[in-house]
Amino acid sequence: xxxxxxITAPVTALALIFSTAAYAQSQDATGSDNGTSxxxxxxxxxxxxxxxxxxxxxxxxxxxxxxxxxxxxxxxxGGSADPERLIVTVDDTEITQGDVMxxxxxxxxxxxxxxxxxxxxxxxxxxxxxxxxxxxxxxxGLSEDxxxxxxxxxxxxxQNEDAMVRVYLQRELDSAVTDDAVQNTYDEIAANSETxxxxxxxxxxxxxxxxxxxxYGELQADLQEGTRIVFYGPDGEPTSASTGxxxxxxx
Numbered sequence: 640x641x642x643x644x645x646i647t648a649p650v651t652a653l654a655l656i657f658s659t660a661a662y663a664q665s666q667d668a669t670g671s672d673n674g675t676s677x678x679x680x681x682x683x684x685x686x687x688x689x690x691x692x693x694x695x696x697x698x699x700x701x702x703x704x705x706x707x708x709x710x711x712x713x714x715x716x717g718g719s720a721d722p723e724r725l726i727v728t729v730d731d732t733e734i735t736q737g738d739v740m741x742x743x744x745x746x747x748x749x750x751x752x753x754x755x756x757x758x759x760x761x762x763x764x765x766x767x768x769x770x771x772x773x774x775x776x777x778x779x780g781l782s783e784d785x786x787x788x789x790x791x792x793x794x795x796x797x798q799n800e801d802a803m804v805r806v807y808l809q810r811e812l813d814s815a816v817t818d819d820a821v822q823n824t825y826d827e828i829a830a831n832s833e834t835x836x837x838x839x840x841x842x843x844x845x846x847x848x849x850x851x852x853x854x855y856g857e858l859q860a861d862l863q864e865g866t867r868i869v870f871y872g873p874d875g876e877p878t879s880a881s882t883g884x885x886x887x888x889x890x
Contacts, residue, residue, distance in 0.1 A: 734766045
């Protein structure tokens with residue numbers, strides 16, 4: 640039995656919580672400007688510490704080719720948009736083309752301006768991450784959490800599941816931003832920089848942002864462990880599957 644995500648309500652807040660990591664990573668990958676510019680950001684772009692999964696591997700490498708392929712599949716056949724078409728399953732949860740379309744519609748405008756061949760895989764990746772976060776939040780019993788309840792009371796349009804995802808992710812990223820983590824990241828960037836960085840306290844917000852990015856990638860890799868992710872082609876047949884970062888082709 641498959642469980643559908645049922646993403647029909649507004650998910651703007653959910654899309655926004657991913658923008659710090661997913662959008663920033665996509666900008667780093669292409670070298671494009673994300674709307675802010677500073678000497679530190681130029682230095683970080685040239686000498687930032689790579690995000691890892693805690694095992695020496697780049698955190699976002701696993702499954703990236705499949706996500707790109709899924710993006711191609713989601714817009715194949717002349718851009719047909721069948722909302723019921725299956726794109727990927729995360730364990731027993733189905734993610735359809737309609738879910739992808741809803742996520743894209745909820746993204747901030749600057750994200751939606753990206754080329755479709757990058758935008759769709761990003762949306763698919765966010766939906767996969769959302770489901771893994773939701774599973775983790777449910778396992779932690781966040782459905783009755785005070786912060787989750789308060790969030791849904793303040794925003795009547797927010798679904799309880801989206802609030803759970805937001806609270807879980809926020810706590811995970813906040814816990815990663817320690818004084819030691821900030822100092823270590825600053826030191827690593829400084830060691831790889833050709834120019835002298837400003838004092839840490841002058842650039843702490845940017846360094847904390849970098850720490851959050853790295854923590855997001857590590858969390859993503861951790862959640863993938865034990866999660867079976869299966870991508871589907873336009874014909875509805877599985878094209879590849881991965882469990883715990885190990886990929887298998889079903890073609």
